Amino acid sequence: MKIEIPRYIEVFGAAQINEVQRVYELDSGVTSEVPAENVGTVRDIGKDVMNDIEQRMAIVVSTKNEKLRLLDGVMSGIPHDCLIIVVSNSTRKPIDRYKNEMELVKQFNKFVQRKVIMIHQRDPGLAKALREVGYTDILQGRYVRNGKGEGALVGLVLAKLAKKDYVGFVDADNFIPGAVHEYVKNFNSGFSMASSPYSMVRISWLYKPTVIETGFYFSRWGRINEYTNKYLNRLISSHSGFGTEIIKTGNSGEYAMSMKLAELLAFSSGSSVDPYTMLNLLEAFGPSNPINNKEVREKGVQIYQIETRNPHIHVDKGDEHLANMLLSSIGIIYHSRICSDALRKVMIDELIASGLIKKGVTPPNPPTMRPTKNLNFKTLQEFLEINAKTLVTMGEASTQNQAPS
Ligand code: GDD
Numbered sequence: 481m482k483i484e485i486p487r488y489i490e491v492f493g494a495a496q497i498n499e500v501q502r503v504y505e506l507d508s509g510v511t512s513e514v515p516a517e518n519v520g521t522v523r524d525i526g527k528d529v530m531n532d533i534e535q536r537m538a539i540v541v542s543t544k545n546e547k548l549r550l551l552d553g554v555m556s557g558i559p560h561d562c563l564i565i566v567v568s569n570s571t572r573k574p575i576d577r578y579k580n581e582m583e584l585v586k587q588f589n590k591f592v593q594r595k596v597i598m599i600h601q602r603d604p605g606l607a608k609a610l611r612e613v614g615y616t617d618i619l620q621g622r623y624v625r626n627g628k629g630e631g632a633l634v635g636l637v638l639a640k641l642a643k644k645d646y647v648g649f650v651d652a653d654n655f656i657p658g659a660v661h662e663y664v665k666n667f668n669s670g671f672s673m674a675s676s677p678y679s680m681v682r683i684s685w686l687y688k689p690t691v692i693e694t695g696f697y698f699s700r701w702g703r704i705n706e707y708t709n710k711y712l713n714r715l716i717s718s719h720s721g722f723g724t725e726i727i728k729t730g731n732s733g734e735y736a737m738s739m740k741l742a743e744l745l746a747f748s749s750g751s752s753v754d755p756y757t758m759l760n761l762l763e764a765f766g767p768s769n770p771i772n773n774k775e776v777r778e779k780g781v782q783i784y785q786i787e788t789r790n791p792h793i794h795v796d797k798g799d800e801h802l803a804n805m806l807l808s809s810i811g812i813i814y815h816s817r818i819c820s821d822a823l824r825k826v827m828i829d830e831l832i833a834s835g836l837i838k839k840g841v842t843p844p845n846p847p848t849m850r851p852t853k854n855l856n857f858k859t860l861q862e863f864l865e866i867n868a869k870t871l872v873t874m875g876e877a878s879t880q881n882q883a884p885s
Contacts, residue, residue, distance in 0.1 A: 540635030543652035557660030597876035605867030629753030648736030659790035667736035670784035682729035689835035778805040811843035
């Protein structure tokens with residue numbers, strides 16, 4: 481991949497946020513070589529470097545009642561050497577959609593023979609294992625809570641158990657397998673540029689049409705990103721004293737982290753998880769927080785935002801879904817401990833003025849789940865192996881339950 485080097489970097493405490501970077505070539509050949517005259521403007525990331533990172537990466541696919549063809553397409557786009565982790569919250573009654581997903585993945589793997597792990601988010605055995613290690617933050621009664629953020633966290637835990645160095649997240653409702661392929665390449669290019677072991681790569685889409693029965697529709701989803709980015713940027717400005725528009729990927733649902741960073745971050749519930757991975761990074765490593773981790777203090781945390789060449793085309797789930805996503809995304813910023821009262825007032829005034837919330841109502845405060853770094857992973861694995869009946873591994877991903885025949 482040939483990609484421009486970041487032209488501008490915003491520094492926020494230990495966090496270094498790079499401006500959006502443009503991809504020039506999706507495939508730039510086998511090895512990484514840049515002609516001398518271009519050294520200061522582009523980076524060339526060859527297949528050798530890409531492949532090395534892919535072998536050390538897990539891609540978590542979150543799915544809830546998506547069409548099997550979409551899940552199949554998404555998996556086909558993930559480079560072969562990455563471990564695929566499917567975390568499903570699909571309904572099991574009256575039709576067992578998870579069983580159908582397992583059949584699909586098994587069939588897929590007959591042809592491609594790769595490493596895949598699957599689990600159902602509402603498996604009581606999963607909840608039992610998490611309770612055993614004291615991670616009740618994610619639980620609701622006998623189960624892991626519903627929500628995309630909870631699914632992502634389960635995926636992160638499985639990636640850690642599989643001893644991966646990088647973990648990426650992609651949605652299952654993507655119509656373009658080639659776009660998914662590109663996201664993973666974009667993740668790799670970001671990681672290959674990082675000098676710190678604590679890094680995050682977020683996808684910025686050039687086009688975001690959605691598909692409806694009559695064709696393409698440029699959905700209002702853009703508005704959610706607009707608000708989330710605006711408030712995250714204002715949050716940075718309120719601390720630095722300088723206006724900024726550095727954050728362009730606040731609502732990106734596709735991002736990846738080095739495991740060293742992922743396990744230091746808290747996650748949040750539902751769709752607020754996408755902005756929260758960025759927000760929590762600002763909370764944890766920004767100027768107002770003492771950073772105890774010496775390596776983080778010295779090496780910093782690097783965030784890359786990479787603009788895709790493929791359009792992002794996903795399922796349009798309607799206005800109510802978008803309104804909920806907007807409110808939870810804004811809510812998580814509104815309730816942040818680094819959000820000033822002045823910014824909260826601006827947010828409320830703007831949301832009331834645009835009809836998104838009523839006077840006297842405050843945005844929701846989605847639950848958060850503390851960082852996973854100090855969990856007892858050995859015990860967690862033992863309990864998962866014994867109790868999680870929906871946990872399935874294919875290929876040589878690990879030693880847990882084998883795929884059903
Ligand atoms: N495991 C799991 N558990 N997955 C879930 C759950 C859940 O409870 N809820 C939703 N998902 C899956 C969906 O099946 C889909 O693959 C993905 O998570 C995204 O969830 P949606 O709630 O459908 O969001 P969206 O597609 O409208 O929005 C997404 O894409 C936007 C841009 O394309 C989100 O990722 C946004 O943050 C993003 O901006």
